[in-house]
Amino acid sequence: MFDLFSGLPLTVGFSLALALALVLIFEFINGFHDTANAVATVIYTKAMPPHLAVFFSGICNFLGVLLGGVGVAYAIVHLLPVDLLLNLDSGRSQAMVYSMLVTAIAWNLGTWYFGIPASSSHTLIGAILGVGLANALLTDIPVGAGVNWGKALDIGLSLIISPLAGFAVAALLLLGFKKLFADSKMHKTPEQRRAIDNKKHPPFWNRLVLVLSAMSVSFVHGSNDGQKGIGLIMLVLIGIVPAKFVLDPASTPYQIQRTYAAAGHLNDFYLRHANVLGDYLALQTPPSAEPSQKARCSPQDTMSSIQAVRHSLDGVRTYKELPPEARGRVRSHLLCLDDTARKVANMGVLPADAVTDLRRLRADLSATTEYAPLWVIAAVALALGIGTMVGWRRVVLTVGEKIGKQGMTYAQGMAAQITAVGAIGIANAFSLPVSTTQVLSSGVAGTMVANRSGLHNGTVRTILLAWLLTFPASMLLSAGLFAVTVLTLGG
Template identity: 75%
Template sequence: MFHLFSGLEFWIGVSLVLALTFVLAFEFINGFHDTANAVATVIYTKAMPPHLAVVMSGIFNFLGVLLGGVGVAYAIVHLLPVELLINVDTGRGLVMVFAMLAAAIAWNLGTWYFGIPASSSHTLIGSILGVGLANALITDVPLADGVNWGKAMDIALSLVFSPIAGFLVAGCLLLLFKRWWPSSKMHKTPEQRKQMDSKKHPPFWNRLVLVLSAMGVSFVHGSNDGQKGIGLIMLVLIGIVPAQFVLNENSTSYQIDRTRDAATHLQAFYTRNQDAVDHFLALSSNRHDSSHLPEQFHCDPQLTLATIDALRKELTGVTRYQELPAAKRITVRRYLLCLDDTAKKVASLEGLDSRDREDLNRLRADLTATTEYAPFWVIVAVALALGTGTMVGWRRVVLTVGEKIGKQGMTYAQGMSAQLTAVGAIGLANVFSLPVSTTHVLSSGVAGTMVANRSGLHGSTIRTILMAWVLTLPASMILAASLFWIGMQIAG
């Protein structure tokens, strides 16, 4: 890790330390902001003592980050347009990172202070979008190109539909519990259990499900939200010390060969499907060799074959990325990102059958195998920040989830329904590398069970949560865009 600072100017080294600190602070805040939702039901129903619950949740969050991969991390990174990702210099990278993180941290702390279950995912994504749009305005790039709108729409749909699904599925699950076990003690609240049965804890099987599902929520939260922190750190490292992190320097010769072969197969794929892709890639033109690439490199689909030619030349005979000079590694990454971006656009063209699209997606995976990665120390650092953050600051949100969403207290069956739904929804999102909000999935699940139980909802709490849901994205976008603009003015 400490080799990061070798050869860096003092102010860049200090900026790097501050940027990494900001990211880990964001993950720490995310821990006590979002993970309170993961333990809210298990604490409120007295299935576990609070301190044991948050410690266990912290451990499972840690494990979730370690084992979760990097799919969601790079879904976050690729919210920014490819042109910005390939042309970030140190100064712009610093301003971009600090604007995103300062906006996200400020909004997260504000909503946590007032006990509002707002979404860290919405906050972070809004901050990234704000920076992308502000960069477009500053650099006179069309707003349509300021953000990767395709990726943004995918993420927006997952963020919108996941809480709706949580509401409906949790409500239906509770109705099934009531139908199958209508007289079960699971339908009592902790208060009723204490008054009627003189028992402090839920019945054994209900308690077991509550504990296991709470730990499951913590694990999938870590694997989803932790990856957002990993993505942020990789943005920091690539933006500030690109020479060391644009490519995975630990890539084996096999992985580099696979990357080079993917470019060769990609060229063959385009040639084989020339009728379907020629209008987009201009394959019939003569600009097929690397001599046609402009000096100021940018992604141009009509220069795809020339880019493939240049990439193959750069990687010829290379067995380790350390063999390439720093400038060459940056260039190779630019080629790979552009080829991947173009291939993604080609996959959406009409005229390709489903098998061709699958082939193209496999080639994309090979192309990005050495660019979409995270060093182990990054994963561990994020896991520690998220896990330790889980162990503090949980009380405010637990009270909101347990008592203030519905007009009556939460029953054991409601807690189980909400948590099982959250595990399923977030776990499924992880499979498809989509960032979702643990806060919104679980809170909407609790609300769904309240409606299904005919308990009624606290209008004021629901309005507050919905207001935070509606305002988080635009507020974080505006805040991050403003900070980015101010930072760029100061940077000159």
């Protein structure tokens, strides 16, 4: 880990250390900001003592990050258009990262202070979109190309659908519990349990489900939200010290050969479909032997990029064999090939089986560009896990008592948590970021409606207002910070 500072000028090293620290601070805040939602029901229902709940939740978050992969991490990264990722100089990349992180940290701390279950995911995604749009306004990039709108639409839909689904599914699940277990003690609140049964804790089986589902929420939260920090760190590393991180230095000869072969298969694939892709990819124009790195990715340069990748990786067993400049060129070509392949897959001119083949080739092409070193994953996991163990009290009270007009029953807690595990788990499978806060809070609200408890209008109004304001506020703040920083530095 520490060798990444070797050979760096003092100012660059300090800037790198500061940027990494800000990412870990963001994840630490994310821990007690978002994960408070994961333990809210289990603490409120007294299924676990608070100190044990947050301790084991922290461990589950840690494991979730370690085992969650990097799919969501690069879904976040690819909100930025590939042209911006290609052309980030050290100064602009630092301005980008600082703007996003300062925005996310400030908004998260503010909403946490007032006990509002706002979404860290919305904050970060809004900050990324703001930076992309501001960068477009400061350069000659069209505003419409300042953000990868295809990826933004996918993520936006997941963020909208997941809380709606959480509300409906949790409500239906609670109704199922009421029908199947009409006389069960699971339909009591902790206060009713103490007053009627003189018991402090839920019945054994209800308690077991509450504990297991809460820890599962923490695990899937770690595997989803933790990856956002991983994606940010990789943006920092690639932007500030690209020579060491543009390609996975730990890639095996097999992985490099897989990328080399994928470029060749992609060439053959395009030639097979030349009748519909010939003009778009300029297949009739002989590719140059080694195209220069371009400021923009163009489908017309696709065959040249394929040749360049094949030429650069021919016989290479480790990326250390390539000089830093060559590694940068390979990454640029791979990013452009992946971006063009994504556009081709979305054109609607290829049969379904061909689109499936193209997606497999994209996965092979990005095998050594979409990665994260183990120390990055471990650092984010540790920051998120430790953050989980502090600062949880404010949000627990909001989720447990202030969303509905009555306290939460054991069955409501179980329904909301089981729904959250399912929704976030499905999102992880499709590498889509979602908001643990929104899914769980919406699930609780759904159970309150299904239980005819009624909603506490003031709290619900405050939460909805925070959700609605998060996107525009974070976009404006990050865009302003980025623009001021770039213009001040003469970018």
